[in-house]
Amino acid sequence: MFNKRIKIKELLAQEPKGQEATVMGWVKTFRNNQFIALNDGSTNNNIQVVAALGKFDDELLKRITTSASLKVTGTVVPSLGKGQTMDLNAETIEILGDSDPEQYPLQPKKHSLEFLREKAHLRFRTNTFGAVFRVRHALAFAVHKFFNEKGFVYMHTPIITASDAEGAGEMFKVTTLPLEGNIPKNEDGTVNYEEDFFGKATNLTVSGQLEGELGATAFGDIYTFGPTFRAENSNTTRHLAEFWMIEPEMAFYDLEDNMNLAEEFIKYIIRYAIANNKEDLEFLAQRLADEEKQLPQDKRSEMGLMEKLDFVLNNEFERLTYTDAIDVLKNSNYSKKKKFQYEITGWGMDLQSEHERYLVEKHFKKPVILYNYPAAIKAFYMRQNDNCEPGQQTVAAMDILAPGIGEIVGGSQREERLDKLQSRMKDMEVPAEELWWYLDTRRFGTVPHSGFGLGFERMVQFVTGMTNIRDVIAFPRTPGSAEF
Ligand code: 4AD
Ligand code: MG
Numbered sequence: 022m023f024n025k026r027i028k029i030k031e032l033l034a035q036e037p038k039g040q041e042a043t044v045m046g047w048v049k050t051f052r053n054n055q056f057i058a059l060n061d062g063s064t065n066n067n068i069q070v071v072a073a074l075g076k077f078d079d080e081l082l083k084r085i086t087t088s089a090s091l092k093v094t095g096t097v098v099p100s101l102g103k104g105q106t107m108d109l110n111a112e113t114i115e116i117l118g119d120s121d122p123e124q125y126p127l128q129p130k131k132h133s134l135e136f137l138r139e140k141a142h143l144r145f146r147t148n149t150f151g152a153v154f155r156v157r158h159a160l161a162f163a164v165h166k167f168f169n170e171k172g173f174v175y176m177h178t179p180i181i182t183a184s185d186a187e188g189a190g191e192m193f194k195v196t197t198l199p200l201e202g203n204i205p206k207n208e209d210g211t212v213n214y215e216e217d218f219f220g221k222a223t224n225l226t227v228s229g230q231l232e233g234e235l236g237a238t239a240f241g242d243i244y245t246f247g248p249t250f251r252a253e254n255s256n257t258t259r260h261l262a263e264f265w266m267i268e269p270e271m272a273f274y275d276l277e278d279n280m281n282l283a284e285e286f287i288k289y290i291i292r293y294a295i296a297n298n299k300e301d302l303e304f305l306a307q308r309l310a311d312e313e314k315q316l317p318q319d320k321r322s323e324m325g326l327m328e329k330l331d332f333v334l335n336n337e338f339e340r341l342t343y344t345d346a347i348d349v350l351k352n353s354n355y356s357k358k359k360k361f362q363y364e365i366t367g368w369g370m371d372l373q374s375e376h377e378r379y380l381v382e383k384h385f386k387k388p389v390i391l392y393n394y395p396a397a398i399k400a401f402y403m404r405q406n407d408n409c410e411p412g413q414q415t416v417a418a419m420d421i422l423a424p425g426i427g428e429i430v431g432g433s434q435r436e437e438r439l440d441k442l443q444s445r446m447k448d449m450e451v452p453a454e455e456l457w458w459y460l461d462t463r464r465f466g467t468v469p470h471s472g473f474g475l476g477f478e479r480m481v482q483f484v485t486g487m488t489n490i491r492d493v494i495a496f497p498r499t500p501g502s503a504e505f
Contacts, residue, residue, distance in 0.1 A: 026092075030063035035097065037107035043094040044068055044109065045117065047146060050129050051085045056102075057111075059091060065148045065304055069100060071108045081114060087129055088120040088146065134492055141496055141505055149308055152301035153493055156294055157481045163293035164246055164267055164477075167286055173242040173269060178229030180248065183221050184459075186231045188400055188451055191253045192224035193262075225250035228474060229268050231402070231459050234435060237270035237470055238462045244269040246477075254500050258489045259374075259427060261478060263498040270472035276404075276417040276434040279471035280390050283421060283430050284338050286475070287388075291330055294484055302327060302484070309486040322425070323386075326486040329424070338388040338421065344368065344413075346391050349384055350376055368413065371398045374427045381422045392419040401449045403433040405441055419473070423483050432473020439463040 026045045046061030046068075055074060058067035070093050072082065085091070095111040102108070126140050127147065137144040144150040168175065181195050197218040198204050205216035214222040229245040236243035245268045253260060269282065295302060306326035313321045324332060341349075350356055350365045350372075363373045372391075381389050393406060396414040403416035421430035436442040442463055446453050453460065481493040491497040496505040 026061075028063040029059070029061045029066070029068045032068060032097065032109075033064065033066055033107070035107075037097045037099045040097050041094065042097050042109060043092065044070075045092045046090065048085055048087055048089050048091060048120075050087065054082055057085060057091070057093075059093065059109075060146075060151075062145070062151060065151050065301065067105075069102070069105045069108050070095070070111050070114075072111050072114060076111075077114060081116065084116050084119055085114075086120050086122040086125070088125050088127070088143075090117040090120075091115065092117055134489065138491055138497075145495075148304065150492075152298075152304045152308075153481070153485050153487060154495070155301050156298050156305070156485050157493060159294045159298045160290050160481060160484060161246070161477070163290040164244075166293065167289045168242075168244045168269065171242065173244045174236065174240040176229075176233060176236045176240075176243045176245050177247065178226070178232040178245050180226055181219075181223050182226045182232075183219070183223050184231060184455060185224070186226070186228040186400075188449060189227070189251075191251050192227060193250050193252050195219075195223045195225060227251055228266065230270065230472060230474065231456070233268050233270040233472060234402075234459070234462060234470065237272045237472065238466070238468060241273070242269070242271045256500055258491075259479060259482075261490055261494060261497055261499060264490075264494070265477035266474045267477060268472060268474045270470065272468050272470045274434070274471040275469055276392060276419060276471060279432055279434060279473060280340065280392065280419055283419075283432065283473050283475070284390070287421070287430075287480070288334050290480070291334060291484060295327075295330060295334075302330070305485050305487075329486075330484065333388060336387050338390050339385040340390045340392065342393045343372075343391055343395065343415070344393065346372070346380060349380065353379065353384065355379055355383070369395050369397065377420075377422045377427045381424050381427070386424070388424065389422045390419055391422065392417070394418040394420075396445075399433070401446050401451045402435050402442070404436045405445065417471075421473075423479070425486075425488075426479050426483050428476075429479045429483065430473050430475050432471065434469065434471040437463060437467045437469055439467065 026043045029044055029046060032042055032044060044059060044061065046059045049058040049060050049067050051057050055072055057070040057072060059070050060067045092115040093109060093111050094113045095109045097107055097109055100106055100108045127143055137147060145154060185192060205213040207213045227249055229247060233243055233245050247265065248263055249266045250263050252262060309326050347368055355361055356365045361375055393415040396405060396416045399416050399418045403418045406415045406417055409415055417434035419432050420428050423429045436445065439460065443453060478490050478493050482490055485493060487493050491499065
């Protein structure tokens with residue numbers, strides 16, 4: 022058997038008392054032809070391997086270079102040096118894979134995040150990305166743990182679909198029709214999708230919600246956790262063309278139940294990450310603090326990362342209606358001094374991210390749940406509120422806004438009344454014939470139900486303090502970029 026290794030994280034937790042151990046990993050640094058810092062990705066901490074002088078061939082020692090992979094067997098003893106509790110005194114060192122120092126792109130020094138994005142295939146080996154992706158894993162695991170404990174059914178909704186759940190129309194087409202050849206056309210010159218693979222026009226899903234509702238109206242509570250795709254041409258630090266979304270959908274839930282669940286969920290997964298990845302988070306907190314030292318005072322965060330996460334856990338999210346939010350914004354100094362790029366024109370306007378961030382970062386200084394938005398700026402499936410003022414029709418929508426990120430959750434109570442749903446679809450030109458299956462849930466035992474979508478990468482950004490969304494997904498897809 023080849024793999025009888027102990028993971029470095031586990032080894033470092035032991036007491037060093039002369040026991041034998043085999044570790045495998047990649048060389049971080051090699052000092053004085055004697056001290057190897059070896060890392061295997063289980064933790065950012067390295068094991069110090071000591072290659073006693075004279076014990077190993079010069080030929081072998083020459084091959085111990087940054088990122089070469091090694092198998093080392095030796096005895097574990099208390100360290101004489103500073104900075105680590107134990108040494109692994111090597112008995113045997115086997116080079117599993119060489120790494121030519123002339124060619125290896127990541128020298129042991131500080132690289133910019135931009136540079137590392139170009140080397141995304143190797144960036145996991147850096148401390149920063151090691152920590153980020155272990156935290157990402159912990160959060161993903163916590164998502165499943167949370168919903169499993171609550172008895173939700175994990176549902177896999179389709180990636181290829183014929184419907185546009187959000188009605189925003191920013192979708193990637195899926196087709197096998199020959200782009201460069203003879204595309205079958207209808208008499209009126211439009212593409213004849215009947216000739217296409219699925220016999221109809223299809224695209225990559227923007228959301229699993231509509232199918233999720235079908236599950237919720239049978240299982241009661243379901244959630245999805247999968248990739249979603251948006252062809253928005255947004256080159257920002259918060260948008261990806263391919264991102265992961267968690268979408269729970271619950272029967273017998275109104276908007277308030279929905280907000281309660283979302284808040285509990287967010288706090289749960291943060292708490293899980295802190296309990297299980299404290300070291301990584303503390304490393305990332307220090308990284309962020311160092312990065313912010315470069316910024317002018319007024320651009321720095323008021324709280325450190327750990328402090329911010331604790332604060333979120335220990336305080337209730339602020340809940341206010343869209344209408345109240347417009348009042349806050351209108352009366353703000355920012356608005357009066359014309360500091361917003363987009364002016365606050367009044368009720369009915371769509372909020373820009375600068376407005377959301379003002380509410381969260383300047384005014385309330387904590388996560389905010391905005392609810393009851395104007396119907397005109399929200400999707401067709403959201404429940405129309407009763408007894409609205411004339412001209413002020415709202416829907417039971419809610420968005421959660423997080424400091425430093427803006428919107429991380431979008432959700433709503435769903436319109437369960439068939440006639441209301443149909444008339445709204447008609448007004449918004451949503452094709453009812455194509456959504457016959459969706460409407461059937463309102464025909465056969467319709468129930469009040471609600472759900473939301475959490476953008477997973479935005480959540481990872483929030484927890485790790487990474488400012489660019491490209492740095493929390495392994496291989497980001499953004500306009501003009503699909504490398505790796
Ligand atoms: O607000 P959105 O568009 O809502 C939906 O898709 C609903 N169907 C969800 C539901 O009710 N089941 O997207 C939900 C969240 C946003 O709040 C944001 O966090 C994230 O998905 N998101 C993106 N994340 C990264 N890149 C993008 N281009 C994103 N677009 C949305
Ligand atoms: Mg949204």
